[in-house]
Amino acid sequence: MNRFLAAAEDRLLCAIALLAPSDRRAEWLREWRSELWHVCRCSHRSTAGSVDLTSFRFCLGALPDALEMRRIYGTTCTTRTPIHRSASYCLLILAVILVAGWAFALYSRPVIAERHTERYTVRPGLVLILNAHAASGAMNSIPVELYRKWAGAHQKYFDGLAFYRVERTVFFIGGRAAHLPIVHSSAQFFSLLGLPMEIGSAAPSSEPRLILSDLIWRRNFNADPRILGRTVRVGERLVSVAAVLPDGSWRLPGEAEAWLLEPDNAISSGGAGYVVAQLKPDSWYAIRNSVANIAAYDAKGNEHNLWVFSFSERTNGPWRDYFVPVFLALLVLPGLTSVFLSDKAVSTIRLSWSRRVVCCVFGAAKIAMILGIVYILPVDLAYCCTSGFAPASSCLQFLLTLALSIFGFCWAVADQRKRCPVCLCRVAHPARVGIASRTFLAWNGTELMCMGGHTLLYIPAVPTSWFYAPRWVYLDTSWKFLFAA
């Protein structure tokens, strides 16, 4: 029984020793084993033949001692390492960038709308047609006369067409006039889009009808559910409110706070706008790449060069332009930088498992934060000034994500390579060692030092078959006086 107890006590000490700092663990364990031997001898002498727990109680005292050792000599640097070189500072900076990006995304309406695109569903085969010279979607581009000619002709590719134009119009609310951006559109506009309404219905009608945005309904009408059917004055006309469009549903070019649906022949001539069309199912192949170029002729025979954008292709949200560039960045990473962190084969000292786990967790945390940053920052930058449909923003997001991913991954690998495996602080004080002409005879490269006095990092100037990756040299306690504060 006593033999079993002695083995258990030794195992207990070995387990508790894991809490002690790795560089002092062996000596700590040696002292406790030595003391335990004497404790056991004394207790056996006093209680021979019976089970004595004195030595076991003595071993329990090793726990506060190991914790005290950790507190005094713990894993931190023996000298004060500059805060900007520490691992926590690195994670803090990444976290601040990430939080700032998300905070902006939470308060920027265009970015919110883009991030929640998956809630927005349009009919499959729906396309937006605009002038090739206004492909950014920033300006009205198709004359209403061209649309009328188009709509009156036999359609080979389209099942339905609708026109809309954004104009600042006087809107009388509660006796006060306000100039608001109002969409003047075909009566079948919303039925063609297939957008669900918050309340009411936007079915085609021969009478002009008004659709309110959720914002204006709540702000100016106190979200009154009995608003449907009420007559309001828009410009010179009296129209009835037919429906309220949910917040974030409007994702076509142009800011809008209300939509005036009227028959095509009632839309005032002279202006230009956009055309929304429903492709016939057998024509979907024409825009399989999400964009197509077509030519149209007006009544005077003038040619109009037009872009046809697949609208349903553009409602997949920002994730579509995130995964592909991140994947591309991971593919090109080995070509841009070495992914070997260090030459472990030559190291005679084995890091403890706990330190290795901490290193891996730090690297993983860094990569996770970079993945978050390369998602949110491009979305913020690309969509902060757009409203809904913006092909240029999608392209910008793709390019920014690709650039940030490549930069971020390269930085993460380079940063990890220059962090001391013991304390995770960045090494400093680079010093050139050796001369170039002696590369193949002796050693030539750069030596960096951990400010905590744990390690030296050797980086070869010219990678060779026997020295191709950075090497860590672990310093024992005899070096400690050099780094004393």
Added chain:
Amino acid sequence: MAQEPQLSHTAAMILQAIDAGFVYGFSVMENLGLPSGTVYPALRRLERDALIRSQWEKQSIADAELRPPRKYYRITAAGGSALEAARRRYPLLERLLPVEEARRS
């Protein structure tokens, strides 16, 4: 003038025990009646503050006595002055473990 370190009562007792000749952890425990969880962490703190220093016994001596070598603690000059200050502060400290008596035993 350098400020003298303020020792806790336990730390002062342990320092007094080491000065009295109980120079390894277990003997300090036995004579003071303190648990191991108190004595060894206190020894670490005293060593950190350079009031005591530790030294391993020679392996040959331990081998001759068929036992593992011990880690001995010695009081330093700074530790001596700290102990003097502690004795002034805790007058009963010397009576607890009289140095002369301990050395005779």
